Amino acid sequence: MAAQHALDATFGALSDPTRRAILARLATGDHSVTELAEPFEISLPAVSRHLKVLENANLIVREKDAQWRRCHLQAQPLRDVADWVSQYQKFWEQQFDALADFLETLSEEDEENGDSTNSDKITNNKGDAGGEDE
Numbered sequence: 001m002a003a004q005h006a007l008d009a010t011f012g013a014l015s016d017p018t019r020r021a022i023l024a025r026l027a028t029g030d031h032s033v034t035e036l037a038e039p040f041e042i043s044l045p046a047v048s049r050h051l052k053v054l055e056n057a058n059l060i061v062r063e064k065d066a067q068w069r070r071c072h073l074q075a076q077p078l079r080d081v082a083d084w085v086s087q088y089q090k091f092w093e094q095q096f097d098a099l100a101d102f103l104e105t106l107s108e109e110d111e112e113n114g115d116s117t118n119s120d121k122i123t124n125n126k127g128d129a130g131g132e133d134e
Helices: 002-014 017-026 033-037 044-056 076-086 089-113 117-130
Strands: 060-065 068-073
Touching (some): 002 017, 002 044, 002 076, 017 060, 017 068, 033 044, 044 060
Antiparallel strands (some): 060 068
């Protein structure tokens, strides 16, 4: 049950883009709270609240170094998330394999019929993946 609670806390902490950006900065090395706050247009207390969420999820550790509060990344909770997500990897891989098989079937049909209609459809629809109308 503790592992489930830790995973919930990690996903909760990762749900916010500011906290993800803070983690990205910490991935480059330790930083002070002030250094972490620099790129954000939010108050220092707001950054501190984000850091508290990250700390509660065990994603960071804050240590006092003289007058500075230094933060560094803790990787284990991210490994735990990666392990959890990897359990579901087979599902999206199966979907990609099925798509590859379908595209190969279309290509073989084109070759047999001397037709490029299906290939033209695939090529012409590549730009439609974003769902935008022309």
